[in-house]
Amino acid sequence: MDIILKTRLKSQNLKKLGRGTLNNIVWLILILCIVIFSSTIDGYFNIRNYINILSNSAFIGILAIAESYCLISGNLDLSVESVAGYSAIFSAWLAGGTLYSSSGLNMNPYITLCLCLIIGIVVGFINSYLILKFKISAFLVTLSTYIIIKGLAIALTGGAGVSMLPDSFRLVDTIRFFNISLITIIMIVIYVIFYFILKNTQFGAHIFIIGGNINAAYNFGINVKSVIYKVFILSGLLSALTGWLMTARANGASPTMASGFLFEVLAAVVLGGVSLQGGVGSLTGVFAGVLLLSSIRSALNIMAISPFITEVIRGSLVLFAIIIDSVKRLFK
Amino acid sequence: MKDLLLKVEGISKSFGSVRALNNVSFEIFQNEVVGLVGDNGAGKSTLIKILSGNFPPDKGKIYLSGLKINFKNPIDARKMGIETVYQDLSLCSNLDSISNLFIGREIVKSFMRLKILQKRKMEKKTAEVMKKIDINIPSLKERVEFLSGGQRQSIALGRFVAWGQNLALLDEPVAALGVRETRKVLELILKIKKEKKLSMIVISHNLQHVFEVVDRIIVLRHGSIVGIRNKSSTGPDEIVSLITGAIKIKK
Numbered sequence: 001m002d003i004i005l006k007t008r009l010k011s012q013n014l015k016k017l018g019r020g021t022l023n024n025i026v027w028l029i030l031i032l033c034i035v036i037f038s039s040t041i042d043g044y045f046n047i048r049n050y051i052n053i054l055s056n057s058a059f060i061g062i063l064a065i066a067e068s069y070c071l072i073s074g075n076l077d078l079s080v081e082s083v084a085g086y087s088a089i090f091s092a093w094l095a096g097g098t099l100y101s102s103s104g105l106n107m108n109p110y111i112t113l114c115l116c117l118i119i120g121i122v123v124g125f126i127n128s129y130l131i132l133k134f135k136i137s138a139f140l141v142t143l144s145t146y147i148i149i150k151g152l153a154i155a156l157t158g159g160a161g162v163s164m165l166p167d168s169f170r171l172v173d174t175i176r177f178f179n180i181s182l183i184t185i186i187m188i189v190i191y192v193i194f195y196f197i198l199k200n201t202q203f204g205a206h207i208f209i210i211g212g213n214i215n216a217a218y219n220f221g222i223n224v225k226s227v228i229y230k231v232f233i234l235s236g237l238l239s240a241l242t243g244w245l246m247t248a249r250a251n252g253a254s255p256t257m258a259s260g261f262l263f264e265v266l267a268a269v270v271l272g273g274v275s276l277q278g279g280v281g282s283l284t285g286v287f288a289g290v291l292l293l294s295s296i297r298s299a300l301n302i303m304a305i306s307p308f309i310t311e312v313i314r315g316s317l318v319l320f321a322i323i324i325d326s327v328k329r330l331f332k
Numbered sequence: 333m334k335d336l337l338l339k340v341e342g343i344s345k346s347f348g349s350v351r352a353l354n355n356v357s358f359e360i361f362q363n364e365v366v367g368l369v370g371d372n373g374a375g376k377s378t379l380i381k382i383l384s385g386n387f388p389p390d391k392g393k394i395y396l397s398g399l400k401i402n403f404k405n406p407i408d409a410r411k412m413g414i415e416t417v418y419q420d421l422s423l424c425s426n427l428d429s430i431s432n433l434f435i436g437r438e439i440v441k442s443f444m445r446l447k448i449l450q451k452r453k454m455e456k457k458t459a460e461v462m463k464k465i466d467i468n469i470p471s472l473k474e475r476v477e478f479l480s481g482g483q484r485q486s487i488a489l490g491r492f493v494a495w496g497q498n499l500a501l502l503d504e505p506v507a508a509l510g511v512r513e514t515r516k517v518l519e520l521i522l523k524i525k526k527e528k529k530l531s532m533i534v535i536s537h538n539l540q541h542v543f544e545v546v547d548r549i550i551v552l553r554h555g556s557i558v559g560i561r562n563k564s565s566t567g568p569d570e571i572v573s574l575i576t577g578a579i580k581i582k583k
Contacts (some may be wrong), residue, residue, distance in 0.1 A: 171517040200448055201440075201446050201448055201449060202440050202448075203446075205449060207430060208424070208426065208431070209431070209435055211423070212426035212427055213424065216423065217435070217436070218406075220406075220410075220436030221405070221406060221407035275426075279426035279427075281425050
C-alpha cells in the first residue's frame, strides 16, 4: 500500500516537473540559443547586438500582445498586420507636406497618432461586431478585414511610399536612454501593463474563462460580448500604434510595410506557449517567443544567411512549438 | 411541519408544437432533498432551466419563500439564492480551482477604474469552502483538468456551499463519475443538507442513487407530474412503473 502510494506520488511529481519544464521551454530555448550564438558567431557577443535584438522585437512584440489577448479569449485576429500597415502609411500620408504621394496636409505627428488610434478602435469594433452579431468565426471575419484594409492601404497612395517626414515625427526613435530608443521602452511598458491586466484584473480573468469554457461564462453571468468587444478594440489600438511607431522609426512608410508580420506574430505567440484552442497563455512566455525569433533573425543576419533559409528555420520553429503544445497534453 | 421554500403552480412550456411541460405544480420545503426523475424527454431539463432562469414558462407562477419570482436570466436566479450545478459542471479546465469557484463572482477592488483581483482573499475563501465540505484538493492552484471527476464535481458543489442560500438544482451530479467518487458526492449532498440546512433538487437516472439521498421523489412523464412520493412510502419498483407509464394515473 505504502509503496503504491509512494510510486504514485513520485509519478505525479515527475508529471508536474514535466509540465513545468514544457510550460517554460521557450525560456530554455531562448537562453540556449543566445549562449550558443554568443559563443560561436563572431560579433554576436556584443551589448549593441543585444540592444538591437531588443529594439528589433518592438513591432512584433506589441502585435504579439494584441494577438495573445485574442487567442486566449478563444478568437483570432488576422487583421493586426494590415491595421499596422494601414496606420503606417496613413500617418505618413497625413504628415507629409510637399511630397507628391502624400496628402499635403503637413499634419502634426501626434494628431496623426490620434487619428490612427481611432482607426484601430473602429476596425476592432467592426471585427467584434461582425463576430458577435452574425456569429461568424473570428478567422473569417478578420481574414476579410485583413484583405480589405490591406487594399485600402495600397489605394491610399496608389501604391507609392512616403518618405522624408519632418524630424518631429522621429522623436520616439531618436530619444534614447543608454542607446535604447523610446520605441523599445514603450514596448516594455506596454508589456508590463498588459501583463498586469491579464494576470490581476477581473477583465483578464474573464478573458481566460471565455477562452476556456464560453458556456460557463454565460451561465455565471459574465458579459461575454463586452469582453470580446474590448479584446478586439485593444487589438486594433495596439496594431495602429505599432504602425505609427514603424513610420516613426523608418522616417516614412510604404503601403506594404508590415507584410509578413502576421506570420511572425503567430509564430512568436505559439512559441510563447499561447494555445490556439484558447484559454491558455502568458505574456512572459510571449515576450520570450518574440525575443527568440528576434535573436535567431539577428544570428542569421550576422552570418549573412540567405533569407530563404531563414523562412525554413522559422517555419520549423513554429512546427516545433505546435508539437510542444500537444506533448503538454500527454503530461496530464 | 417544515417551512415552504419553493412553490410551483401550473407551469406549462411549449417549444413550437412540442409541449415540454404541462400544468406542473409541486412544492419544495426547507432543508429537503427532492429527486426529479423521468425518462428522456419527460421535461426534467426544461423544468430545471425554468427554475434556474434560463427561460421563462409560458404559463404558471413560481413562488420562492412566499414571494412571486420572475427570472429574466440565470443571474437573477443566482441572486435569489438558486444555484444550478450543470451537467457539464460549467468548469474551465484551463483554470485552477480558485478561479473556477469564483467564475463571475471574483473578489475585486477598484483602482483607477480597473477591477483588481483580490487573489489572496479568493484563495482563502476557496480553502475554507473545501474544508467545509471536507474535500481534499492537493493544490488549489492546479488546473482542474488535472483533477479527478469527484474533485471537479466538488468544486461545482462548492459554489453552492459558498453562495447558495436557498436551493440547488443538481443536473445529473454523478453521471460521469466512478464508483468511489459517486459515493463521495452522494455523501457530500447529504452533508450539505445536514450542515447548511439547504434544499436541493436532484435529477438522476440512477434510482439507487436517488433513493440514497432524497426525501421525496417527483416523477415526470410526457411533461406532466404522474406522482409525488415520500421515500419511506414507496420503492424503486413503483417509481419505475410511474416513469414508464405501467401505472396509469386517474385523471
